[in-house]
Amino acid sequence: MKVPTLLEMSSRGEKPEVVFWIGCAGSFDDRSKKITKAFVKILNNSNISFAVLGAEESCSGDPAKRSGNEFLFQIQALKNINSLNNYNVTDIVTTCPHCFNTLKNEYPELGGKYNVFHHSQFLKRLLLSGKLKVEGEKFKGKKITYHDPCYLGRANNEYKAPRELIEKLKANLLEMKNSKSNGLCCGAGGAQMFKEPEKGNKDINILRTEQALDTKPDIIAAACPFCNIMMTDGIKNKEKDVSVMDIAELIANAEDL
Amino acid sequence: MDILPNLLFSFILILAFYFFVNNIYKLYKNISLGKSVNRSDNRKKRILNMLCVAFGQSKMGAKPIAGILHIIVYVGFIIINIELLEIVVDGILGTHRIFADYMGELYNYLIGSFEILALLVLISVIFFWARRNILKIERFWKPEMKNWPKKDADLILYFEFIIMTLFLLMNSTDSLLQDNNYEGYVKAGFFPISDLLKPLFVSFDINYLFILERSFWWMHIILIFIFLNYLYYSKHLHILLAFPNTYYANLNIKGMFDIDKNITNEVKLMLGFENSNDQNDQVPDKFGASDVFDLNWVQLMNSYSCTECGRCSSVCPANLTGKKLSPRKIMMDTRDRLEEVGSNIFKNKGKFVSDNKQLLNNYITKEELWACTSCNACVEACPIEIDPLSIIMDMRKYLVMEKSEAPVDLNNMMSNIENNGAPWPFNNQDRMLWTKENN
Incomplete structure (x- = not known):
């Protein structure tokens, strides 16, 4: 798969329309890499000129900040802002709501001001501008329940874009008991992804998976690599034949990309 | 004219306000122990937020049953405060239902609507109590709700129940005294609810009735003064602090955490x-x-x-x-x-x-x-x-x-x-x- 870096493009004197911020999960985690690839396929198919930072990308600082390490967060943020500003980046799209939130809301005060899009928002724009067509009917009538990532939903009030994309697939969108502003966390946020949970009577991802399964879905749609990991684990635990797919994967799949 | 009750009332009123102001001062001192944070920006947005969320209770509807019950108690208490103002003026001046002279027919309807509100508040309070103590809604029985928090929650409901009951009892006896043209009790007010309580008192001697009416009147207002000073020690402080709390709320988008x-x-x-x-x-x-x-x-x-x-x-x-x-x-x-x-x-x-x-x-x-x-x-x-x-x-x-x-x-x-x-x-x-x- 050919993906240009900003360095390569700028050495050719070119500037991409948008920078695809991949994030650590999308770069290193096997499940999440599939989401990254699916999104790249859509970008290529829509003829979007984009580039990635490659080795110049570093953790956004989100897990450090939510852990309480403001120092490490600012080190990461300032390093990234330095890289992004070196290339005069103006528009960024990312498949990770945590990177999205941090870049969009917490970088400006530190000197990093960009138009930041979550990939669901970006895909919706492509759809509206006609650059993306979703015509495949692979998911027609399929029961899909959508899990709101906290850092896209409550944190940034984006509930519509992912749902509109699912509806575009002519799928049957089902809402869980807790959804939208009342959505239940998958259990990964606040750096929980990287530690064992505290003692309790259940894991959060199991509770959320149960809520998802209550809707009797064919597919659980996610819009965050961490939610995806948590829900996939939940499904494994419940030994159910339900797939967990990212919005980008659904669209790439529907269009046979 | 015997001015002893007026003096006594004024004394109690001053005492109640003295303690109340004292409590507010303590509250202010304690809150001031916190570090400074700038929330003086965006005045318009803040006022709107306060009007919407605190005054308009826009977020209470998320739980519709509790939301409706809460709005009844809230509206009830705010509107019945007009009556409270009259009680205070009467208490100081030694008058009785002084607003009746100035309001004419409107007064009757006001008192009538207060009574209906009082009944609705009573019903809501019973519902609230039942939700806590009979239905045992889970969030009221978490570990942190043991001891004082549990007692506090029930006490508030008892306070409200007794205050509203005394209000109706006071009106009921008052209405009977009015019917009997008892001295000082001018014909004023409609009593759609407390009229239903009249059979309780109708057989009483008129002078005894007068003592009862006075007792209810005094107990009602004194309990309100006690409740006012109970606030500081109670979760019920929200009836005052909900307003500044929403005004000074963090207006940033929720995902944006403070940058140091x-x-x-x-x-x-x-x-x-x-x-x-x-x-x-x-x-x-x-x-x-x-x-x-x-x-x-x-x-x-x-x-x-x-x-x-x-x-x-x-x-x-x-x-x-x-x-x-x-x-x-x-x-x-x-x-x-x-x-x-x-x-x-x-x-x-x-x-x-x-x-x-x-x-x-x-x-x-x-x-x-x-x-x-x-x-x-x-x-x-x-x-x-x-x-x-x-x-x-x-x-x-x-x-x-x-x-x-x-x-x-x-x-x-x-x-x-x-x-x-x-x-x-x-x-x-x-x-x-x-x-x-x-x-």
Whole structure:
């Protein structure tokens, strides 16, 4: 798969329309890499000129900040802002709501001001501008329940874009008991992804998976690599034949990309 | 004319207000122990927010039954306050139903509507009590709701029930005295509800009836004065603090956490970046919060405003899965500790003398703090925009930046970020490996 870096493009004197911020999960985690690839396929198919930072990308600082390490967060943020500003980046799209939130809301005060899009928002724009067509009917009538990532939903009030994309697939969108502003966390946020949970009577991802399964879905749609990991684990635990797919994967799949 | 009752009333009134003002002053002093935070921007938006959320109770509807019951009690108490004003004026001047002279027919309808409201409040209070004590709704029976918080919640309902009942009893006997043209009792007011209580008193001697009416009148107003001064010790303080609490709420989008600009220059220097000299670095002598002094005054006000309704904890993913964290407890602990610190300062004549306690560990444990997913469900759920998450984050900041007491896994994650720029131990140069992998 050919993906240009900003360095390569700028050495050719070119500037991409948008920078695809991949994030650590999308770069290193096997499940999440599939989401990254699916999104790249859509970008290529829509003829979007984009580039990635490659080795110049570093953790956004989100897990450090939510852990309480403001120092490490600012080190990461300032390093990234330095890289992004070196290339005069103006528009960024990312498949990770945590990177999205941090870049969009917490970088400006530190000197990093960009138009930041979550990939669901970006895909919706492509759809509206006609650059993306979703015509495949692979998911027609399929029961899909959508899990709101906290850092896209409550944190940034984006509930519509992912749902509109699912509806575009002519799928049957089902809402869980807790959804939208009342959505239940998958259990990964606040750096929980990287530690064992505290003692309790259940894991959060199991509770959320149960809520998802209550809707009797064919597919659980996610819009965050961490939610995806948590829900996939939940499904494994419940030994159910339900797939967990990212919005980008659904669209790439529907269009046979 | 016998002016003894007027003097007695004025004395009680002054006493009630003296204690009330005293309580408010204590409240102000304690809240002022918090660090400064600038929330004076965006006045228009803030006023609108207060009108919507506190006055208009826009967030109460999330639970429709409680929302409707609450709005009845709220409207009831606000409107019946007009009657309270008359009672106070009557009490001072020794008059009876003084507003009747000035309002004419309107007065009748006002009193009539107060009565209907009073009945609705009574019914709502019974529902509220039943929800707590018969239906035992789960969020009212969490571990932090034992002892005083439980008693407090019930006491408020008893207060409201008795006050409203006395109001109706007072009107009922008054109405009978009016029927009998008893001296001083002019024909004034419609009594659609209290008329139904008349059979209770109709057989009483007229002079005895007069004593009863006076007793109800005095008990009603004295109980209101007691209730007014009970507020400070109760979760019921929200009826006052909901307003400033929503006015000074954090208006930023929920995902945006505070940036500590005090360390930015130091970080830039460390990274070898050009220092932007647009600010003076004042690196704080302490990062994060381990006690109430380290929180800002809005967070402290939040703690006094909390009604302990538990909507936050009932949506908290950690709490829902049996973990110790309860956002409501975070607020209750903050208030308890603040009260303790406040009375320590009062006892020691304006100076805090260390009691070898702090908010961290003595009240809020690390286990609670590390269970948070920062999902903002608690903040979203609070009907008066209390922000428990900001306290959790400030305390985590203290644990990590001052004490290096993060869980081992998180320390590993952070050193990975420091060394490789990713939370996992992968080489940053390998960020593009996925492009070379098939499928």
